[in-house]
Amino acid sequence: MSSTLRQGRRRPATRVPPGLMIVGAVFALGFLAANAAIGYVVIDGRLDGQWYDIRDLGFAVQELKAQLDAINDDQPGFLDDIVGQHWMSYAVGALLGAIGILSFIGGALLVLIWVERRLIGRMQIRRGPNRVGPYGLLQPVADAVKLIQKEVLTPDGADRILFLLPPAIIFVPMMTAWGPVPWAPNMAYLDINVGVLYLIAVSSLTTLAVFLAGWSSNNHYALLGSMRTVAMMISYEIPLSIALLSVVLITGSMQLSEIVQWQADHNLWLIALLPIAMVTYFFSSTAELNRTPNDIAEAESEIVAGFHTEYSGMKFGLFYAVELGNALLVATLVATFFLGGWSLFGLEEWIPGYLILFAKLSAAYFVLVWLRGTLPRFRLDQLMRFAWQYLIPLSLFNLLIVAIEASLLARWDAPGLVTLGLFTVVNWGAAYILFRDWARRIGYQPDAGGPRRAELTQQVGGIEAAHRMGTAT
Amino acid sequence: MESLGIIVAFYLLSAIAVGGAIGVFLASDLIRALAFLVLSFVATAGLFLTLSGDFIAIAQILIYAGAIPVLIVFAVMLAPLAGRNNGNGLYLVPGLALGAAVAVTVAFVAVDVEWNELSGALLAERDFATTANAIGNALVGRYVLAFEIASVLLLAALIGAIVLVREDEAT
Numbered sequence: 001m002s003s004t005l006r007q008g009r010r011r012p013a014t015r016v017p018p019g020l021m022i023v024g025a026v027f028a029l030g031f032l033a034a035n036a037a038i039g040y041v042v043i044d045g046r047l048d049g050q051w052y053d054i055r056d057l058g059f060a061v062q063e064l065k066a067q068l069d070a071i072n073d074d075q076p077g078f079l080d081d082i083v084g085q086h087w088m089s090y091a092v093g094a095l096l097g098a099i100g101i102l103s104f105i106g107g108a109l110l111v112l113i114w115v116e117r118r119l120i121g122r123m124q125i126r127r128g129p130n131r132v133g134p135y136g137l138l139q140p141v142a143d144a145v146k147l148i149q150k151e152v153l154t155p156d157g158a159d160r161i162l163f164l165l166p167p168a169i170i171f172v173p174m175m176t177a178w179g180p181v182p183w184a185p186n187m188a189y190l191d192i193n194v195g196v197l198y199l200i201a202v203s204s205l206t207t208l209a210v211f212l213a214g215w216s217s218n219n220h221y222a223l224l225g226s227m228r229t230v231a232m233m234i235s236y237e238i239p240l241s242i243a244l245l246s247v248v249l250i251t252g253s254m255q256l257s258e259i260v261q262w263q264a265d266h267n268l269w270l271i272a273l274l275p276i277a278m279v280t281y282f283f284s285s286t287a288e289l290n291r292t293p294n295d296i297a298e299a300e301s302e303i304v305a306g307f308h309t310e311y312s313g314m315k316f317g318l319f320y321a322v323e324l325g326n327a328l329l330v331a332t333l334v335a336t337f338f339l340g341g342w343s344l345f346g347l348e349e350w351i352p353g354y355l356i357l358f359a360k361l362s363a364a365y366f367v368l369v370w371l372r373g374t375l376p377r378f379r380l381d382q383l384m385r386f387a388w389q390y391l392i393p394l395s396l397f398n399l400l401i402v403a404i405e406a407s408l409l410a411r412w413d414a415p416g417l418v419t420l421g422l423f424t425v426v427n428w429g430a431a432y433i434l435f436r437d438w439a440r441r442i443g444y445q446p447d448a449g450g451p452r453r454a455e456l457t458q459q460v461g462g463i464e465a466a467h468r469m470g471t472a473t
Numbered sequence: 474m475e476s477l478g479i480i481v482a483f484y485l486l487s488a489i490a491v492g493g494a495i496g497v498f499l500a501s502d503l504i505r506a507l508a509f510l511v512l513s514f515v516a517t518a519g520l521f522l523t524l525s526g527d528f529i530a531i532a533q534i535l536i537y538a539g540a541i542p543v544l545i546v547f548a549v550m551l552a553p554l555a556g557r558n559n560g561n562g563l564y565l566v567p568g569l570a571l572g573a574a575v576a577v578t579v580a581f582v583a584v585d586v587e588w589n590e591l592s593g594a595l596l597a598e599r600d601f602a603t604t605a606n607a608i609g610n611a612l613v614g615r616y617v618l619a620f621e622i623a624s625v626l627l628l629a630a631l632i633g634a635i636v637l638v639r640e641d642e643a644t
Contacts, residue, residue, distance in 0.1 A: 159502070159504070159505070161505075162504065162505060162508065165508070192527060193527060193528075193605055194527050194528050194531050194605050197528070197531045197532070197535065197605075198531050200535060201531050201532075201534040201535035201538075201539060202534070204534075204535060204538075204539030204540070205534070205538060205539060207539070207542075207543055208507075208508075208511060208538075208539075208542050208543070208546075211542075211543075211546050212504065212508065215504050216504070227550055230543060230546055230547075234540075234543055254605060
């Protein structure tokens with residue numbers, strides 16, 4: 001019966017005018033020629049380390065800094081004694097990086113809201129925002145304007161000062177955590193030696209801002225939401241940290257650029273070597289993000305909007321922006337730690353590293369949206385039990401295995417293909433056994449009565465059936 | 474102390490740290506005191522950064538600005554009387570005495586010790602890239618016994634906590 005249903009409306013074929021085709025062909029030929037020229041220069045090695053090497057914007061910044069230092073040496077200013085020599089290159093470098101990060105996040109926030117809502121719309125068989133501008137692209141702008149226009153309320157009995165602070169505080173960890181991300185071999189804003197630790201430390205500051213928001217609102221729902229958030233965050237910080245610890249163990253560095261360099265050198269993404277750490281990190285991060293499989297902190301059906309119930313206008317907008325920015329950050333970190341960062345098996349010689357990283361983080365972000373669009377919400381006790389009884393023991397087992405492997409790797413003088421290949425096989429076997437058997441051990445039983453395979457909504461009828469019945473608008 | 478910038482940073486961060494600590498003492502609301510405490514801790518982390526102690530600065534933020542407030546938050550949520558306006562100064566005098574004792578001890582040590590000051594080329598000679606490696610080597614090398622004792626202690630605390638909160642299965 002389902003086969004007789006029409007699967008979608010055919011669109012009338014549109015004709016492209018010949019003039020446009022000619023222009024397009026010229027552009028395509030020019031693009032190919034430019035690529036060939038770039039390829040020639042790259043093979044020639046003429047581009048390596050030059051300031052116009054757009055594969056790595058770090059070179060341009062270094063060149064600029066050298067120029068500024070030269071100017072500084074020629075004409076010493078009064079600030080040289082006060083701030084220190086070469087202060088100009090420090091200031092310009094810091095400003096450039098900060099502006100780069102800010103503009104990337106700002107631009108991404110504008111587009112991401114639209115992307116996320118459209119994607120979730122597709123997954124839930126509806127259209128998503130499509131009214132404001134072409135394809136609804138201006139929807140985020142409209143949302144922002146609406147939020148700015150709205151009145152910013154402070155509830156009666158709220159702690160006024162503490163109520164004011166959290167939307168501003170919560171922005172700081174989200175922005176600063178972008179610092180150590182390496183976008184290309186020389187293109188990291190804050191390439192510190194303790195990068196991994198820095199990320200964990202900075203993201204742990206979010207907890208306090210969330211609690212202050214809930215506490216100062218003088219609202220039961222807000223307090224409940226922030227209590228849930230605090231409990232959830234400290235539970236999921238443990239598996240998250242242990243997962244990152246196994247990454248540090250195997251790569252032997254806490255510096256993010258070195259972790260990516262290790263993956264590039266060994267031509268191996270850590271997702272292949274550490275599947276348990278990858279899954280643990282990804283899931284724990286979704287808990288830290290308050291996104292849908294784990295959004296008990298702002299479960300609409302239970303506690304209104306959780307910790308930001310009382311926030312209105314642009315204050316709510318800030319919370320919303322931080323949530324999206326954190327999701328993007330987690331996607332970036334997953335891409336950096338487990339998907340090889342800017343490396344792509346030698347292709348980074350040709351494609352700019354930041355574009356590769358952007359492609360990877362988009363893929364990771366898509367998975368985040370996918371989880372949000374498909375999975376139902378956990379209950380609070382289920383979520384806690386999942387962290388303490390499942391993820392933490394698993395990640396501890398994983399840490400033990402990885403520690404043995406790391407010490408083997410340091411002592412065993414064998415080719416990388418042998419050792420890392422062996423470790424990969426062992427780790428995937430361990431992942432399979434641990435994931436399956438530990439779930440059974442703590443009482444998970446596969447559902448025997450349900451359908452064996454997932455049934456597509458379209459097979460049952462979907463939006464077309466709704467159209468024919470006349471219930472869809 | 475080489476340039477003026479780091480001196481300004483030192484005094485600024487010290488002012489924030491001390492001001493935050495005074496705020497902890499003066500705030501009558503426990504949660505406000507907590508916010509001041511975090512401010513003070515973050516400023517202390519900044520002080521460590523001016524001394525190039527990157528690892529210890531990050532650890533300061535992770536433990537003192539990230540974990541300790543959560544502990545206090547749990548205390549606030551679990552204790553019935555720890556809500557707003559808990560400004561009853563039961564332990565005012567002993568607290569002041571203890572604080573004064575600690576302050577005097579620290580001040581005495583700071584004044585009494587012959588600090589080994591290095592600057593310029595002598596400092597650059599002793600320069601190392603990161604303190605994380607040095608701390609790690611020291612922990613599993615020279616101070617491994619203290620490290621092991623601390624871990625055993627933590628394990629005992631962990632097991633003790635589990636035993637304390639375990640529900641009796643017989644009833």
